[in-house]
Amino acid sequence: xxxxxKTWLGxxxxxxPLTWWILTWQHHxxxxxxxxxxxxxxxxxxxxxxxxxASAAEKPVESYPTLQAFFARRLKPGMRPLATPHNDAxxxxxxxxxxxxxxxxxAAHRFWIKGQHxxxxxxxxxxYDVRDHWRHAxxxxxxxxxxxxxxxxxxxxxxxxxxxRRGTRFMGSQFAAVHSHADxxxxxxxxxxxxxxxxxxxxxxxxxxASEVGSVVPLVKEGQHVKKGDEVAVFAYGGSIMTTLFxxxxxxxxxxxxxNSKAGRETLVTFASSxxxxxxxxxxxxxxxxx
Numbered sequence: 001x002x003x004x005x006k007t008w009l010g011x012x013x014x015x016x017p018l019t020w021w022i023l024t025w026q027h028h029x030x031x032x033x034x035x036x037x038x039x040x041x042x043x044x045x046x047x048x049x050x051x052x053x054a055s056a057a058e059k060p061v062e063s064y065p066t067l068q069a070f071f072a073r074r075l076k077p078g079m080r081p082l083a084t085p086h087n088d089a090x091x092x093x094x095x096x097x098x099x100x101x102x103x104x105x106x107a108a109h110r111f112w113i114k115g116q117h118x119x120x121x122x123x124x125x126x127x128y129d130v131r132d133h134w135r136h137a138x139x140x141x142x143x144x145x146x147x148x149x150x151x152x153x154x155x156x157x158x159x160x161x162x163x164x165r166r167g168t169r170f171m172g173s174q175f176a177a178v179h180s181h182a183d184x185x186x187x188x189x190x191x192x193x194x195x196x197x198x199x200x201x202x203x204x205x206x207x208x209x210a211s212e213v214g215s216v217v218p219l220v221k222e223g224q225h226v227k228k229g230d231e232v233a234v235f236a237y238g239g240s241i242m243t244t245l246f247x248x249x250x251x252x253x254x255x256x257x258x259x260n261s262k263a264g265r266e267t268l269v270t271f272a273s274s275x276x277x278x279x280x281x282x283x284x285x286x287x288x289x290x291x
Contacts, residue, residue: 031236039067046070050147072150072234082229083274088157089199091251091275092228094242096149097142098266101253101276105245108139123206123243124192125166133202136248140257140275143241143266150235152207152216153271154226155244158197163218166190191216191233195226199278201247207233208241216240229272244275251276 033039043064047054054061057073064070084090093099102108105120120134128134144150166189190208197203207216218233220226253276260267269275 034068034071034236035066037065040065042067043070046146050145052147068236071146071236074151075149080270080272082272085229088197088228089278089280090228091155091200091244091246091278092153092272093140093142093269093275094153094155094205094244094271095142095144095151096271097144097242097269099140099142099257099269099275100261100266101138101140101257102261103138103253104248105134105137105139108141120245124204124245125164128204133247134245138246138248138251138253140244140246140253141241142244142269144235149271150240151231152205152233152235152242154195154228154230154232155205155275156195156197156200156203157226157228158195158200158203160193160220160222160224160226160232161196161202162192162194163220163222164192166192189216191218193218193220193232199280200250203247203250204245205232206243206245207235208243209235249279252279 043061046052046067047061047070056075056079057070058076059073061070064073080096083092100108109118120137121128124134140155188208190206193205193207195203195205209216216233216235220230220232226232254274257267257269257275
């Protein structure tokens with residue numbers, strides 16, 4: 001991965017159609033295996049390789065019929081208490097992951113996202129007025145590893161306004177890939193899910209697949225109301241990234257997240273723990289673009 005995403009030779013290879021053919025072929029090959037009964041024999045080696053606490057899984061390891069089934073496992077009830085469950089002004093993390101937060105997307109692009117052509121417009125796709133509501137958007141980036149729970153959850157309570165699929169590629173989501181010149185966030189297969197939240201205004205969660213990851217599968221529909229912490233999507237086998245966009249000034253991220261992010265460090269977080277608090281500023285309630 002380091003060779004492919006962090007060297008001049010790798011950047012050259014990523015320009016070649018043959019490279020993308022190989023990456024796509026490898027992606028689909030691994031995805032097929034992870035969903036096959038044969039992959040059940042790989043569950044225990046997978047647990048050992050990534051040092052997973054299998055006792056936290058909802059079911060016994062032997063009951064998962066495929067590697068994908070274990071990969072998309074749920075945890076036992078109560079393993080991830082919801083932060084302030086009766087206060088929707090507190091947003092929560094969408095998944096067990098490594099997180100950085102920035103008060104502006106511009107800052108995230110300067111210090112964390114190294115893709116040459118990254119922009120909010122490309123991340124969200126057609127229909128969003130990035131000159132207005134999203135111009136000064138705040139962003140949380142949650143990077144999942146293969147050992148994490150790949151069921152994704154709503155960071156805020158609200159109504160699902162839109163669900164759209166974007167992108168076609170499957171580049172890696174490892175640290176080296178995210179910090180390379182590759183445009184992983186704006187080219188990879190992803191789901192753009194828009195929420196209308198009373199406390200935070202318009203919020204968009206972008207669920208980005210990666211190499212060795214099948215398509216992101218939404219578990220909710222447009223028009224459905226969800227509570228923060230509810231399941232909204234699931235990833236297939238591999239690593240992945242989630243980004244959550246808030247209108248400028250709509251959220252005050254937790255201090256530990258901000259401090260670590262400013263120091264260039266990811267924070268290890270758990271699903272349903274606190275991400276930040278709504279500020280109640282009017283700009284947070286500006287309407288989103290039409291798709």
